[in-house]
Amino acid sequence: MSESELEPTIEETPPPKADSPRQRFWKRMVRNPLALFSMVWFVILIVSWVWPELLATHDPFKQDVTLQRLFEGPSGDHWLGTDGLGRDHYSRVVFGAGFAFRSIFIAMTIAIGIGVPIGLFSGWRGGRIDRAIMWVNDVLFSLPIILLAMAVIIILTPSLTNAMIGVGIAMATRFVRLTRGVTLAEKEELYVDAARITGISVPRILARYIAPNLLPSLIVQAAIISGAIILIGATLSFLGIGASLDDPDWGVMLNRARPDFRREGIWQIMPSGGALVLTVLAFNLLGDAIRDAIGRDASSNALTITKRVSVAAASTSHAEGDDLVISVRDMDVEFPSAKGPVSEILNGVSFEVRAGETLGVVGESGSGKSMTMLSALGLTPAPGRMTRGSVNFLGEDVTNLTEKAWQSIRGKEVGVIFQEPIAVLNPAMKVGAQIMEPLRIHMGMSKAEARTRAVELLTEVRVPDPARRLDQYPHEFSGGMAQRVGIAMALACEPKLLIADEPSTALDVTVQGQILDLLAEIQTRRNMAIILITHDLGVIAEAADRVLVMYGGQVMETGSVEDVFFRPKHPYTKALLDTMPQNHSGDGELAVIAGIVPQPTAWPTGCRFAPRCVHATDSCTSTMPPLLTVNTDVVRCLRHGEEGFDLAQPASGTEVLS
């Protein structure tokens, strides 16, 4: 299925009152408990930094060397106990926030101050200068940050400021990479090109076009790098080459506790260690939360097998006959979304295909064609699931089949050819290994047997020099050759059913024709059933016996190819036919169906096509039309059979089918 067909399921429903992006950002941030935690922690830290006296209970430097006051545990006077010099842990931790923020401030100023301009320059200039800058940057990038900081410290003498200068220089390399990457990508954008041609100065282009695209990722990076700066600063202070050894810096406190914690108890490292970990954690969570609030999250994948739900029974029964290959009755597929209502992607879809027959499935993108076929094979992408209906495959009920049981059917009894031929080949695996996979799994062939058969298959789909091609990788194949490989894989085990999803769309016209001829030839030889999904009616006219017209996740009509082209029963079919270039009055404009396919979360109440239908009446927009049976076919239109409602168009049909 295409991207656009899946998208609505992942997207949230638009809220009734549209929030501005900024409002939405803050709403998401506040709703995320982890982001909320980090924001609260930052408020505490900032107060500790700006006005430590407000929170502290003691002078952080004041020593109390009376014996019983050393290494104390928490008490009413010293909330977090005392250190080896009787100083108050809690007050020192409060004052430590200032050191942490000062570290971030120094290092971040240097890192961004150096990194962003260099990145902008390098990305904008491109070419040799860019390569030279990036090479030097990569060298520095690959060296340990602590070591670079050590180099700066030995030059400038140990202090927190000097340590942070070193860390800042090391971190600048991160910002160079980020900025340069964004600049390089944005520079290629058309609107930047346009601005350049109009003579807008480079600094203004950078500020107006590049900066807004850079800012979100810069903020995310800055949050995470701030955490890293604190970690490295604490490590250097712990080593005694950062903050001065009397300062109430968290790293220094750990340094001071080091000789004694084994004897005096682990509590000695808890106050400063805890503050350190919580602060770094807060920065990391903040960065993650900002990224999530800006972008969308993908929490499911092809392997996530959705929790089984009970599938409601179909209300109609399967067709009869020994030659029946697949029969689907009343299939509903739903996608629950995290927030917002369940969206119904498919509604009451029924069809069947017999041996040797080709069923063409047509409809615009988003009409549910690909989803229907994936769901029929138990491949509904998560978190979608089939909630109603029944699927019969080769006389067996496969509606509730387990994934394991499906494995022995998929690839053996049914082959699938996907659109985007290159994307469906695993880039890290030799093409031969991928073709041999179904042979070895389903036919139990040895490696050598499978290889021989793979050569035969490639020969059959007319890939030149098949033996050599087997040892190549997908990136060495053109789109047309890759699609032939896809066909060879789908046909490897001589399946009874072939599902071809836009098998020729990505290819140029000559190759398209060859592929379709090839499929027809193989079909005749093996008496195979084919389901051919396409939005190209020309392909349907050429290759299909019967046609299934889909719109909005529903079947709109079925019919023989002649019926559909000469005597369409549904206005949607008629509208599709009108968009064909052949059916055009020749006024130079390409016909399109006005309006767009609605989102699955917002189906119209009545007929789903009504808002775009030129024949729609008031009842069409209020009543969902039932699926009417007409002879052996079906149609979903309220006006079907009405006196004088005739969609026939003999002229166009003849031309296409001839």
Place this chain on the structure above:
Amino acid sequence: MAKYIGSRLLATIPLVFAVLVVTFLISVAMEANGSIATQICGEGATPECVGAVEDELGLNDPIVARFFSWFGAVLSGDLGSSLLDQNTSVGELIGERIWPTISIVGFSLLIGVTLGMLFGVLAALRPGGLLDRVISVGAAGVIAAPGFLIGMLLSWAIAVELGWLDPVGYVSLGESVTGWLKSITLPSIALSLPTLAIVQRQLRSSMANALQSRYVLAARARGVSRPKLIGRHALPNALVPTVTVIGFRAAAAIGLTTAVEIVFGIRGMGEMLVSAIVNRNVTVLQGGMIIVGLVVASVNLLVDISYGFLNPKVRLDK
């Protein structure tokens, strides 16, 4: 493949050279910020002593000439002698200190990468599932904690409270194999946890991407079983970005081991570098940097070579 490895090997030469230039510049910069000769002569240095040392070390020569004589010495394996003690060669000093460091860094990478990949794959199998959430929380916590702090906790809990291992000290491999293993176990675990968490996070996210890909869906439609989808189809593709992260993490671990070694009282490169900084003993720091530069260059080489194995496009195009 041999050709590819050869070209990568050649590419590391400029990297090593760049590290040497940076390293050399440290002593030039130190010169500008207080003479090395004054450092050698110690407090209350007499002008005579300073002059003599400057002549001896050739500090008054032009920078380029100094660079080449230093560069020549480094190439022949002479890293100079400690500024504090002219009789101690930096090469020998590093030779003594490098083994504990290599042991800890190596062992920590072994643990971190193996377990990180395991947990990464496990978490990716059911995104949002219980296991994924537990691992994510653990990883977020571990990433926020510096290795030396984890080391202190481990040392206290495992060595002091439970008494299972010695809290401090290093036993060389030559003395006793089990002793060596016991002495590096806690520091390696401490250093490995952040590696583990970072590798886990990266692999989880790139596995999730790979599992969402069309080629995994297509393989599933061919009847490929779940273990094979994960192991043969998704994993090799997900490993490419993970290997990059492992390379960065190896370099970071070399830096972070310093603090961990100090927690466990191990006299490795870390302690050597820290005291070199405190004493402004620049030749020792330079020696350390050169070694680290060589290690980083080798790590980069290994990363590049594994790209070649994982990504046929890289291997065949170059």
